[in-house]
Amino acid sequence: MNAALGIIEVLVSLASVWATQRAMDIAAGMIGIGENIRSEHFTLNALYWAVALMGGLTLCDFAVRISEIWVKTYSASKHKTKCSNASSTGCSRHNGTAKRHTIAVTY
Numbered sequence: 001m002n003a004a005l006g007i008i009e010v011l012v013s014l015a016s017v018w019a020t021q022r023a024m025d026i027a028a029g030m031i032g033i034g035e036n037i038r039s040e041h042f043t044l045n046a047l048y049w050a051v052a053l054m055g056g057l058t059l060c061d062f063a064v065r066i067s068e069i070w071v072k073t074y075s076a077s078k079h080k081t082k083c084s085n086a087s088s089t090g091c092s093r094h095n096g097t098a099k100r101h102t103i104a105v106t107y
Contacts, residue, residue, distance in 0.1 A: 001071050022053075026050050
């Protein structure tokens, strides 16, 4: 699941770069309908759609990052539950055999 979210995050980032470049090209007047057909109305609409696309990709990036946090939290809690239910040989990290380290601080 982490790998899939990582790939989606990269794809959304690449799409964001493309959308930003497209919006800049539209604003600079480098993208039109055709060779000789160009209108201010088209440019304004295209710019609105480009900015809306950038906003949508930003929301997608936010959703992917929230999903990554959720997956990490879910897998950590699943591991903790598994270790607390395991026998002494089931999970060496949480079976009570780990030594506690203390640090003495003197002034």
